Amino acid sequence: MINDSKILVIIPAYNEKDSIERTLADLLAFKEEKRFRNLDICVINDGSEDNTATIVKGMNVILVDLPVNLGIGGAVQTGYKYAYTYGYDLAIQFDADGQHRSSELEKIINPVLHNEWDMCIGGRFVEKTSYRGSLQRRLGIYYFEKIIQLLTGVRVTDATSGFRCINKKVIKLFAKDYPKDYPEPEVIMLLNKRGLKIKEVSVEMSSREMGKSSITPFRSIYYMLKVSLSILIRKIEKGES
Amino acid sequence: MIYYVSFGIVLLLFLALIAFLRKGIIETKYSLIWIFIFVVMAILSLSQKLLEKISSLMGVYYAPSILFLFGILFLIILVFDLTRRVSKLYKLLYTLIQDYAILKSELERERKR
Numbered sequence: 001m002i003n004d005s006k007i008l009v010i011i012p013a014y015n016e017k018d019s020i021e022r023t024l025a026d027l028l029a030f031k032e033e034k035r036f037r038n039l040d041i042c043v044i045n046d047g048s049e050d051n052t053a054t055i056v057k058g059m060n061v062i063l064v065d066l067p068v069n070l071g072i073g074g075a076v077q078t079g080y081k082y083a084y085t086y087g088y089d090l091a092i093q094f095d096a097d098g099q100h101r102s103s104e105l106e107k108i109i110n111p112v113l114h115n116e117w118d119m120c121i122g123g124r125f126v127e128k129t130s131y132r133g134s135l136q137r138r139l140g141i142y143y144f145e146k147i148i149q150l151l152t153g154v155r156v157t158d159a160t161s162g163f164r165c166i167n168k169k170v171i172k173l174f175a176k177d178y179p180k181d182y183p184e185p186e187v188i189m190l191l192n193k194r195g196l197k198i199k200e201v202s203v204e205m206s207s208r209e210m211g212k213s214s215i216t217p218f219r220s221i222y223y224m225l226k227v228s229l230s231i232l233i234r235k236i237e238k239g240e241s
Numbered sequence: 242m243i244y245y246v247s248f249g250i251v252l253l254l255f256l257a258l259i260a261f262l263r264k265g266i267i268e269t270k271y272s273l274i275w276i277f278i279f280v281v282m283a284i285l286s287l288s289q290k291l292l293e294k295i296s297s298l299m300g301v302y303y304a305p306s307i308l309f310l311f312g313i314l315f316l317i318i319l320v321f322d323l324t325r326r327v328s329k330l331y332k333l334l335y336t337l338i339q340d341y342a343i344l345k346s347e348l349e350r351e352r353k354r
Contacts, residue, residue, distance in 0.1 A: 233272075
């Protein structure tokens with residue numbers, strides 16, 4: 001039963017004092033309403049300078065407080081390590097800024113629930129959704145769709161989406177090895193190399209409420225080059241399958 | 242002759258870099274600057290004409306000196322960048338050590354209760 005699975009919702013948070021309370025309240029309401037008995041919410045405080053941690057401590061969720069900022073890769077991996085340590089069946093990555101919606105969670109949980117798939121990504125572009133990103137962003141995402149398809153044969157229309165659910169096998173893998181910079185596109189190659197199955201489903205997301213994206217226009221090309229190189233290196237990586 | 246030796250060395254180092262990246266011995270982000278250096282040095286080594294053009298522009302008589310110049314400049318930039326990275330790691334480690342000690346002390350306090 002979907003409601004009995006031991007699920008960990010991992011929320012990496014860096015200076016999210018303006019949105020974290022709302023995001024957590026929304027998730028707690030979802031848990032209550034859908035009666036997910038064994039669902040835990042785990043906020044990874046990535047060395048926030050604001051009072052994010054204080055806000056989180058006042059709510060009925062788990063807080064993992066990193067002493068220094070590690071970045072998105074390091075923070076999320078900490079969540080996967082936690083999930084592995086405490087034997088969770090499924091782990092979900094969920095943004096603190098309000099872009100991800102709890103109403104869409106079941107869409108990414110169901111494909112992975114019975115190990116039909118190893119990872120399920122919630123994409124904004126599989127079908128037409130209400131999401132409107134900047135042209136530069138969408139070009140970048142399209143670029144990744146093509147390069148990943150070229151190198152793996154897997155078609156992922158929204159490779160940068162952090163809204164994803166993984167099973168126990170992948171939790172164990174990520175706890176040991178997870179990319180430190182811009183991990184989302186790279187892990188698709190990581191999983192593909194080990195013959196693990198990735199599914200993408202269509203989800204709705206909100207546009208960023210508060211705060212700014214960490215990818216500025218100037219850094220876009222550098223970011224795309226770096227991630228492309230990382231994906232290539234993962235492809236030729238010496239690994240056990 | 243020096244051009245071929247130079248290119249040969251750059252090629253060998255490039256292959257070594259790929260091997261290390263494959264095994265995970267070197268982090269991908271550190272390799273970007275190395276790849277840039279190897280590509281530039283390889284181009285300079287292969288094109289005698291280009292090197293002679295640059296050397297005449299700079300008023301240098303012996304063209305291969307430019308290979309040395311670029312090599313040394315790149316090394317300086319690289320070492321400077323490494324110094325920056327080491328400083329950052331030092332700060333991280335320092336914080337980690339101190340926070341660990343405080344955590345241990347909190348754990349001991351809990352045990353004594």
